[in-house]
Amino acid sequence: MRRLCVFCGSAPGAHASYGEAARALGLALARRGIGLVYGGGHTGLMGMVADAALEAGGQVIGVIPQTLVEREVAHRGLTELHVVHSLHERKALMGRLSDAFVALPGGFGTLDEFCEVVTWRQLGLHEKPCALLNINGYFDHFLTMLEHAQREGFIAARTMERLIVRNEVTRLLEVLAATPGTAPAL
Numbered sequence: 051m052r053r054l055c056v057f058c059g060s061a062p063g064a065h066a067s068y069g070e071a072a073r074a075l076g077l078a079l080a081r082r083g084i085g086l087v088y089g090g091g092h093t094g095l096m097g098m099v100a101d102a103a104l105e106a107g108g109q110v111i112g113v114i115p116q117t118l119v120e121r122e123v124a125h126r127g128l129t130e131l132h133v134v135h136s137l138h139e140r141k142a143l144m145g146r147l148s149d150a151f152v153a154l155p156g157g158f159g160t161l162d163e164f165c166e167v168v169t170w171r172q173l174g175l176h177e178k179p180c181a182l183l184n185i186n187g188y189f190d191h192f193l194t195m196l197e198h199a200q201r202e203g204f205i206a207a208r209t210m211e212r213l214i215v216r217n218e219v220t221r222l223l224e225v226l227a228a229t230p231g232t233a234p235a236l
Contacts (some may be wrong), residue, residue: 053085055148058095059156059162068155071185074219080108087148092125107187113140150179150226155188160214179229181214
């Protein structure tokens with residue numbers, strides 16, 4: 051795995067453990083020589099994961115729509131910052147630049163981005179691993195909903211089986227590193 055795409059909140063969240071996990075992930079990526087691809091912002095968990103990776107000497111690639119640059123939320127100290135026209139372009143470029151995907155706590159944007167890459171995998175557009183870093187059980191209710199959708203016949207068992215869920219950064223990175231995946235054109 052050369053680069054990991056991280057989806058996460060542009061806010062810090064209600065618990066310090068979310069920021070601690072974001073910083074731990076950024077640091078761990080840099081120490082392992084794995085580049086970070088993320089949404090390009092400097093606030094919240096996004097800023098924390100990027101800053102930690104940068105401070106540890108890691109490569110950090112941000113992808114951000116022009117409208118967010120204009121709102122002054124772009125991180126100005128990244129290895130690379132790609133400015134795109136739309137959220138659709140953002141997701142497509144992040145997908146092309148990454149070898150695997152992980153979501154940390156976040157809101158609608160995080161869930162949108164993560165669900166889209168899982169859908170791409172489900173449709174056979176890529177075989178890259180998709181994972182949730184389930185800090186303090188943040189995604190427990192989401193996972194319950196997905197299990198309900200599976201029982202109701204809307205999500206295949208294979209899709210659920212391939213979803214990686216871990217609650218600790220080191221273990222998550224070990225599982226991702228051991229998970230085979232290919233890098234087709236998205």
